[in-house]
Amino acid sequence: MTGRRDIALCIALFGGALLAIPASAEPLPLPDGLMLDLPQGWRIDGTAEGETGKDGRTRIQLVCETPACKRTQETCTILMRPQPVAGADDAARLTSLYAAPMDRYFRIRAVLRSTSKDAQVLQPLERVSLATRDWWMIETDARHNYKSGLFAETVIDGRYLGVICKTCETASERHQAGRAIMTSIRSAD
Amino acid sequence: MRTTPSIASKPATAPPPFELAISLTGEDRVAAAMHLYCDLIATRRRNVLIFTGIALLLIVLGQLSTSWGGSGRGDYALMGRNFLDALLGPTGILLAIFALAGVMAYAFFGLSTRRRLRRWYRNEGLTTATPCSYRLHEAGLDSREPDHRSHIPAWRLRQLADGPEHFFIEIEEVDDLVALPRRDLSAEQQAHLRDWARFCIGQAKPSDTDAAEQSATEPADEAPLDLRFRLTPEDRMAMALRQQERFWPRSRLLRRTAFGLVFALVLVPAVMLLLWSIDPDRVPFEFALPLFAEMAVKTFWPITAGLCGLVLLGHFATPFFMRLNAKSLGKTLHQRASDDEVRILISPECVRSRQRGIESRYDWAAFTGTERRGEHIFAILRRGDPLLLPARVLNSDQMQLFDRLAATHIGRAGGTA
Numbered sequence: 001m002t003g004r005r006d007i008a009l010c011i012a013l014f015g016g017a018l019l020a021i022p023a024s025a026e027p028l029p030l031p032d033g034l035m036l037d038l039p040q041g042w043r044i045d046g047t048a049e050g051e052t053g054k055d056g057r058t059r060i061q062l063v064c065e066t067p068a069c070k071r072t073q074e075t076c077t078i079l080m081r082p083q084p085v086a087g088a089d090d091a092a093r094l095t096s097l098y099a100a101p102m103d104r105y106f107r108i109r110a111v112l113r114s115t116s117k118d119a120q121v122l123q124p125l126e127r128v129s130l131a132t133r134d135w136w137m138i139e140t141d142a143r144h145n146y147k148s149g150l151f152a153e154t155v156i157d158g159r160y161l162g163v164i165c166k167t168c169e170t171a172s173e174r175h176q177a178g179r180a181i182m183t184s185i186r187s188a189d
Numbered sequence: 190m191r192t193t194p195s196i197a198s199k200p201a202t203a204p205p206p207f208e209l210a211i212s213l214t215g216e217d218r219v220a221a222a223m224h225l226y227c228d229l230i231a232t233r234r235r236n237v238l239i240f241t242g243i244a245l246l247l248i249v250l251g252q253l254s255t256s257w258g259g260s261g262r263g264d265y266a267l268m269g270r271n272f273l274d275a276l277l278g279p280t281g282i283l284l285a286i287f288a289l290a291g292v293m294a295y296a297f298f299g300l301s302t303r304r305r306l307r308r309w310y311r312n313e314g315l316t317t318a319t320p321c322s323y324r325l326h327e328a329g330l331d332s333r334e335p336d337h338r339s340h341i342p343a344w345r346l347r348q349l350a351d352g353p354e355h356f357f358i359e360i361e362e363v364d365d366l367v368a369l370p371r372r373d374l375s376a377e378q379q380a381h382l383r384d385w386a387r388f389c390i391g392q393a394k395p396s397d398t399d400a401a402e403q404s405a406t407e408p409a410d411e412a413p414l415d416l417r418f419r420l421t422p423e424d425r426m427a428m429a430l431r432q433q434e435r436f437w438p439r440s441r442l443l444r445r446t447a448f449g450l451v452f453a454l455v456l457v458p459a460v461m462l463l464l465w466s467i468d469p470d471r472v473p474f475e476f477a478l479p480l481f482a483e484m485a486v487k488t489f490w491p492i493t494a495g496l497c498g499l500v501l502l503g504h505f506a507t508p509f510f511m512r513l514n515a516k517s518l519g520k521t522l523h524q525r526a527s528d529d530e531v532r533i534l535i536s537p538e539c540v541r542s543r544q545r546g547i548e549s550r551y552d553w554a555a556f557t558g559t560e561r562r563g564e565h566i567f568a569i570l571r572r573g574d575p576l577l578l579p580a581r582v583l584n585s586d587q588m589q590l591f592d593r594l595a596a597t598h599i600g601r602a603g604g605t606a
Binding site: 100101102104105108109112113120121124 | 488
């Protein structure tokens with residue numbers, strides 16, 4: 001009996017490990033010569049070219065369909081602007097996004113609004129390095145029954161790229177897949 | 190405001206002389222000044238509307254020029270649309286603010302003038318009630334205040350104006366009048382006053398008055414100083430400037446500047462905090478505060494600096510504008526008054542002034558001191574506007590004598606008639 005229990009435990013742990021760290025990722029080309037690695041269990045909701053709204057921004061919806069995501073309902077949205085960001089290099093361009101304190105204020109206000117009423121800032125708006133790229137990142141904590149969010153923006157060769165990931169997860173470890181997606185974003189060439 | 194009826198209803202016989210005793214308060218002085226300068230006040234009030242109109246026109250023209258100079262140059266429809274859009278945006282708000290401020294300033298001009306006059310009389314210590322008595326007779330009006338008596342001949346009286354709380358006896362071509370508060374007059378006295386006014390006001394000037402005035406000289410031992418002069422616009426300007434500088438002393442100007450600077454410094458943070466507090470989606474304070482501080486320093490510093498600059502400009506330009514205003518006021522007051530010769534007789538007993546029939550006698554006790562401002566000497570009265578002596582009318586001996594008399598007698602109680 002003890003041996004069976006051990007085997008069951010091992011299978012459970014192994015299964016858990018498989019869920020936590022996707023075994024493989026599928027490259028996904030994005031508009032403007034960018035690409036990312038879509039984690040296993042994630043799919044595109046719509047087309048890879050995304051949908052362009054009235055504001056000219058292209059939105060590509062990514063949805064997680066793993067068993068764990070049945071509870072966490074994780075999604076990510078890739079946002080791309082048609083106009084390039086002006087600046088000498090990407091670091092300068094990224095700095096210029098929130099050089100003005102008013103822009104930072106309204107960014108915080110916008111993400112709180114888009115999270116839920118009475119949402120709180122979990123991680124303040126700041127520059128964060130993921131792999132070799134810097135991001136402006138802010139994380140929110142929604143009130144009960146609403147999705148919390150991870151909002152990040154970067155500039156890749158002058159192209160603006162935003163990522164918004166939402167989850168129902170309430171534990172301290174959140175948006176691992178979202179961060180993995182962000183880390184994987186690169187130029188196709 | 191009603192005034193005395195025309196000469197057609199003048200009584201055939203002179204009413205018997207009668208006396209009135211009143212207590213002149215600060216409010217009565219304010220009412221008198223409001224009545225005396227009602228034409229100047231009305232002009233300035235009208236100017237508020239004119240300046241507001243000019244400001245609104247300039248804003249509209251500026252916006253039209255901006256709308257015209259945009260990308261759709263030559264496209265009138267686009268220009269019109271841009272202009273209308275601007276009117277619904279910040280330009281519209283600016284126009285509304287200016288229009289509202291102008292209308293408010295116009296509507297409350299009388300109140301604000303009254304408030305300034307009240308402050309002036311309070312600063313000058315003229316709010317305590319002064320007992321005054323008047324004798325109204327066929328030849329005119331004799332008044333008696335503490336240490337001061339005067340006579341106004343009937344032919345110098347212009348009209349009896351009927352205010353809501355006062356009767357005003359106006360005097361021809363002089364910046365002065367007699368205010369009689371209704372509260373101190375019985376119905377019978379008021380009827381007497383009207384009868385007197387109907388008979389006396391508008392009397393022709395007696396033909397021998399000029400000759401009598403010309404020959405009126407005081408014996409040298411009674412009036413060692415006999416000064417004759419005509420007031421110039423510059424003299425009146427000096428008087429107006431003295432009033433303004435007393436009304437806006439350096440300490441008050443500094444206080445105003447300090448308040449202005451504090452206002453300029455707190456305006457932007459206050460507006461940000463106000464907008465933040467009413468915003469339903471406001472960012473938590475711990476995140477907003479450092480950003481607001483950074484905004485105030487980095488983003489909105491031109492507003493704060495501009496306001497501080499305006500306040501400082503106002504501070505340093507105030508003396509210049511005061512002078513300019515006094516000059517314009519002096520000129521206006523000079524035009525309103527007649528160019529009469531003023532005669533001042535100064536003796537150890539009293540100071541007398543004569544101006545085309547109007548005579549005043551001040552005991553030395555009526556004065557509190559003298560003040561020399563440039564080319565003008567002001568003999569400061571305990572109750573009322575100072576007597577002005579242009580320094581040009583006194584030679585050095587006369588000046589020494591005046592100084593001696595003033596030093597010896599000013600503030601001295603008593604004095605004979």
